[in-house]
Amino acid sequence: MQSDISVLIIEDEETWMQKIKHVLNQFGYKIAGSAGNLDDALTAIRANNFDIALLDINLHGKNSGIELGKLISGMLKKPFIFITSSVHDGILNETAAAMPSAFLTKPFNPASLYISIQSALHHFSAGQVAETPKTAASPDSFFVKLGNKYVRVEWQNVVYLKSETNHTSIVTNNGDTYMVRSSLQKTLQYVIPDALKTSFVQINRAEVLHTRYLEKIVDNEAITARQSFNISDVYIKNLKQQLNIIS
Structure with missing residues (x-):
């Protein structure tokens, strides 16, 4: 725990x-x-x-x-x-x-x-x-405490972040979820390493997706190997810019 x-x-x-x-x-x-x-x-x-x-x-x-x-x-x-x-x-x-x-x-x-x-x-x-x-320098990983030990989580393995009440859940490519007790915006601003900030793109009010795991976009859905995410209209333009989609 x-x-x-x-x-x-x-x-x-x-x-x-x-x-x-x-x-x-x-x-x-x-x-x-x-x-x-x-x-x-x-x-x-x-x-x-x-x-x-x-x-x-x-x-x-x-x-x-x-x-x-x-x-x-x-x-x-x-x-x-x-x-x-x-x-x-x-x-x-x-x-x-x-x-x-x-x-x-x-x-x-x-x-x-x-x-x-x-x-x-x-x-x-x-x-x-x-x-x-x-x-x-911003570390390329973060540590969480599980019981009496510290577990290192690599940011490259993080698929998406989701806003929870007073927390941000961080979900990895193997399905593990870790909680950071800060808002989604503070996590984006301070916690994600500077070198990776452009790789994490907000796609709706509550979720931020790591674009390395994005396989395709169909209408207003961002699809990864495990699941799909709704892309809000207000965020789709920024997502396309990050992905160099010109149409």
């Missing part, structure tokens, strides 16, 4: 704390807890009720976040993301020693926060460490 990924937030700036919480709620992540100082952070980490942590390197102007990162990766064996405004050469070795799974650089937007979490889960699952802060 799919469940929400839980995130611990350790950040001493209230403005950024609230922004992180807002974005996490938008994407359906569960907030396991938050802390704005070292003592509360230690308590939250030791509670060990989170899947991944977002961790400010400089708690109150110190590099105490690095030691907390070592605790998370060393003792708990869990992924975490360093939040930073900048990392100078003097502490790069220290951050590497903490074994972060990703970096999130301030200022950030919803897309970069989502990408950093997905990148962290990818690196952690592959046994990799994020070497230096850099602009993360």
